[in-house]
Amino acid sequence: MKEDILLAMLTKADDYISGEDISQRLGVTRAAVWKYIEDLRRSGYVIEALPRRGYRLVARPDKLLPTEIRAGLTTDRFGHVVHYFPQIGSTNDQARQLARQGAAEGTIVVAEEQTAGRGRRGRAWVSQPGSGIFVSLILRPNLIPAQAPLLTLTAAVAGAEAIRQLTGLPAVIKWPNDLYVDGRKVAGILTEMSSEMDTIFYVVVGIGINVNTSSFPTEVSASATSLALEQGRSVCRRQLLQLLLEKLEYWYQILSADQDQILERWRQLTITLGKRVSVYSPNFTVHGLALDIDHEGALLLETETGEKVKIFSGDVSLR
């Protein structure tokens, strides 16, 4: 309801909308409208109220509040339930806990700042307060555990498309779980799962995007960038997150029907295929030509001796 009132004011742009008008449109009493307006104000919205003219939205908080995410969101399910935290250890950890407690598919956890953000294999992920998108999405897919890496591919496709559509920047996918712009990393995906042998209980897909990050620690400044740095102006986090959720839902629906379509789109958006690469993992190092990915999300490489190998994970460097 709060989102509906927000939307009603937004449609009026700089003009006033009367309490009567809102109350009729949404079928609630004027007293209820007033209560919701007060609620929005407490969340950081600046709303002017004039007798006989009504309400006018003066400023919206630059925060990924549930109202901000839901107002205007066109998904069927993704992002309808939002757990918002100004600061949290890790959105993935929080989402896993919610999933264990039975949270529905499509539930998201969003934070302005992560104090213990993680990348693959427990690596730290820098989360500057208020400048990025740190979101974790709960899924309950009808897949077997071996297919879970497909969800990382799906999220990568959705992320690259959302960035491209909103900013026009040529975001590309680096296998297995990163998005790059202009040779530098702008986003990462961390897919975690709880399953029995042949059934997935839940998957949490965590996505971190450097949106308006203005600077990076020295050790990553050569390899990391943000959308704002690349575009030369700040990017609306709310719009990007809404678009991301819409793309995620779209491709996730396709995943159950036609995996080939996702692989095909992934191939169009990746910089990894067709390149000579080195893959490093705790257990091995392989050099070779990246030929393709398969239905389990694995990378198919041809080594220098012509041998074909299938790689499930690792750090890839392009040569």
Place this chain on the structure above:
Amino acid sequence: MKEDILLAMLTKADDYISGEDISQRLGVTRAAVWKYIEDLRRSGYVIEALPRRGYRLVARPDKLLPTEIRAGLTTDRFGHVVHYFPQIGSTNDQARQLARQGAAEGTIVVAEEQTAGRGRRGRAWVSQPGSGIFVSLILRPNLIPAQAPLLTLTAAVAGAEAIRQLTGLPAVIKWPNDLYVDGRKVAGILTEMSSEMDTIFYVVVGIGINVNTSSFPTEVSASATSLALEQGRSVCRRQLLQLLLEKLEYWYQILSADQDQILERWRQLTITLGKRVSVYSPNFTVHGLALDIDHEGALLLETETGEKVKIFSGDVSLR
């Protein structure tokens, strides 16, 4: 230490062992020996104490107490930490919680009775109090999630071998996760996992064995049996659990070094291969000839039209 004192008494069989003797063997004071003896008595051990003769073990509780499991156990790590419950919802749930809290590989959860024991896909598992083995083992294998089904194969091999060695009964494996004797189910395995895309955080392997179960509910009485019913006499649960843990550790070590060896042993112990089978799953039904299993634990079938299909899970009925 309690286990050492228990072992010291056990080596004397029906004879007495003096407090002095125990205290010297184990390097503890006689007062400490007395404290441990009292502790054992509280756990249900009947221990006679005579002045100038010493202690004599008269009776051991018919329970899978940590002391019972650890006394004489020859594993390096498996079963050294035991969480014991007279009654619990599900040993797998408890083990998962312990694993999340950082419990070490080899930790086990044992219960005399499960009030919410589960089989695959959340099916109920009948757990008659004090008559079966309900154990869950925490593992932290260096495998990728797609290989986790290998742990079910490993547990099946260990379980079949332990039953064969202790009882002489011809236990066989039915893909994917059951043990049968004489056409009836005696044990089931439930493997659950927490992972990220390419790294397993932990696996819990739950094993339920009908050991001394004397009767089954009508709906499963035609398809289930127990070791005691098959052998015509009761089976020592402690010995079977110890042997199971030893076999599990043995084959688990081989798993990291030589998966082929496990597949080879599995093929010797299964009744599924070479048979015409029907596989039922929520998503499909397939009929065909069971040819082999592969390195992901999948079943390879040849259908009536000569097509070869790879099946990750399902309920198999032999035709």
